[in-house]
Amino acid sequence: MEITEVFNSFLSDFIDPKKRIFLGYLILSLGIAYLWLVVIRRTSLKKAHFQIFNRKVFFSKSAQIDYKIFFINRAFSLFISPLLITQIAIATLIYYALHRQNIFYSGQFSGLSQPLVIALFSVAMFVVDDFTKYFVHRWMHNWSILWAFHKVHHSAETMTPITVYRVHPAEGILFGLRSAVSQGVVISIFFFLFGNAVDLYTIVGVNILVFFFHMTGSNLRHSHINIRYWKWLEYIFISPAQHQLHHSIAQEHYDKNFGAALAIWDWLFGSLHLSEEDKEITYGLTGDPAAPRSIGDMYLKPFTDILNILSGNFTKVQKKMFSSSTEKPFEARFWPRH
Numbered sequence: 001m002e003i004t005e006v007f008n009s010f011l012s013d014f015i016d017p018k019k020r021i022f023l024g025y026l027i028l029s030l031g032i033a034y035l036w037l038v039v040i041r042r043t044s045l046k047k048a049h050f051q052i053f054n055r056k057v058f059f060s061k062s063a064q065i066d067y068k069i070f071f072i073n074r075a076f077s078l079f080i081s082p083l084l085i086t087q088i089a090i091a092t093l094i095y096y097a098l099h100r101q102n103i104f105y106s107g108q109f110s111g112l113s114q115p116l117v118i119a120l121f122s123v124a125m126f127v128v129d130d131f132t133k134y135f136v137h138r139w140m141h142n143w144s145i146l147w148a149f150h151k152v153h154h155s156a157e158t159m160t161p162i163t164v165y166r167v168h169p170a171e172g173i174l175f176g177l178r179s180a181v182s183q184g185v186v187i188s189i190f191f192f193l194f195g196n197a198v199d200l201y202t203i204v205g206v207n208i209l210v211f212f213f214h215m216t217g218s219n220l221r222h223s224h225i226n227i228r229y230w231k232w233l234e235y236i237f238i239s240p241a242q243h244q245l246h247h248s249i250a251q252e253h254y255d256k257n258f259g260a261a262l263a264i265w266d267w268l269f270g271s272l273h274l275s276e277e278d279k280e281i282t283y284g285l286t287g288d289p290a291a292p293r294s295i296g297d298m299y300l301k302p303f304t305d306i307l308n309i310l311s312g313n314f315t316k317v318q319k320k321m322f323s324s325s326t327e328k329p330f331e332a333r334f335w336p337r338h
């Protein structure tokens, strides 16, 4: 591979509308941040400008680690992604399995109008994907082995849109598998029941609902601009302020707001926390002696943590300083827990 090709692949996410940090979405997020500060919060334009481009955030030690992890993980993904099982393989497998059952038959709903089938498929792809994100994210918080990896994301002490990439490669693989399984399941069921009418409503090649999610400032979830929604809307969609709360070190915020786009899963399963007016939030794992601090820690510490967990040495691997669930023995925390 040419060196320019490698470099291009590092920056490809900025020009891919399927990715959250696509330049178009970033520019829109910037516009939303200005609107929020100037129109809603009545901040002067100059103050808003300094608040948005806060050097203490973008050049912090934590942000610098984010940028390094972004590039290192891109390099990892060049090797790992071809190995990942694709949704096509899963979809094919389930599609043939569906032919072996007798409850539904192939093409059972093929008489429905195509616009309706496309709308149903677009919604199902988005909703199932979002639900599995909630489920896997919650599992990562509640099972100590996965928390060892997910801690890398939560060790961020400042947040920028690049923080979404601050994840251990093991978490990247788990999320890649999750995506392949959820999409594979929806694709196979739809093709089995609705036949060839199945298609997606897209804009620039992206599911219209995903496009809408990114257009409305998904990047601001990892930022210091605490945009809140109306109370009723925060039961349906996770606001940036609600995800920021998920990163808070305050005890009352632990294990809240696992959702990605939709808040309804948190609402249904009791982990919803609405945003709070002018709440100062401190991000990170401050106080956790087992928090990863250096780049080396980010990649290797999860493995030593897991070895400690497996050998029963829990004192060396604290979850968070005081988790809401510390009354339970550390090793007993497996999902689901209510």
Ligand SMILES: [Zn+2]
Pocket: 137, 141, 150, 154, 246
């Ligand atoms: Zn989390």
Ligand SMILES: [Zn+2]
Pocket: 153, 222, 243, 247
């Ligand atoms: Zn996050």
